[in-house]
Amino acid sequence: QKEVEQNSGPLSVPEGAIASLNCTYSDRVSQSFFWYRQYSGKSPELIMSIYSNGDKEDGRFTAQLNKASQYVSLLIRDSQPSDSATYLCAVKPGKLIFGQGTELSVKP
């Protein structure tokens, strides 16, 4: 079992819809959780971090964490074509471990 697992996608949503990205992790001692966005040919950039159970909102992005279920998600409201990218879930039980990433495509 991989330490951090994501659906590889691609996930396709129409412009204006909500995109939902999911991630599970195996190490229960993980304390910090992140979502990175990576455009094709570019480096990953941090868009959200979450440390406590519940929801954290930042603009159109909402990160959700459920430590009991070892589950992290990212919701993108009012999706835009510029949101089309690969979204990487990362978990920090000491070192930063990434999932495979989910490719999101937002169609105009």
Place this chain on the structure above:
Amino acid sequence: DARVTQTPRHKVTEMGQEVTMRCQPILGHNTVFWYRQTMMQGLELLAYFRNRAPLDDSGMPKDRFSAEMPDATLATLKIQPSEPRDSAVYFCASGLSTDVRYTFGSGTRLTVV
């Protein structure tokens, strides 16, 4: 904006040659990571340093890869001898141990033929 600088941006080399990739972390950052990204494996952690000391290099093939931080402004990743399966994008990232936000460099795209 402060940046993590990686050189070279692209490298094409023949199998068996030595390859050295360099990373200049953001000034003041004390944690440095090396990652390798391929389509098949995604982002794999190769090694990471804190205050220039190696903390974990378990993801790195020890027989051919080596990572060092000769000083606080330079991290290096060396492959000797290189093999076609080493073809990938190698990213360096830096941050502070007291802050969970890490910044990635632009990467080195390595092609071994």
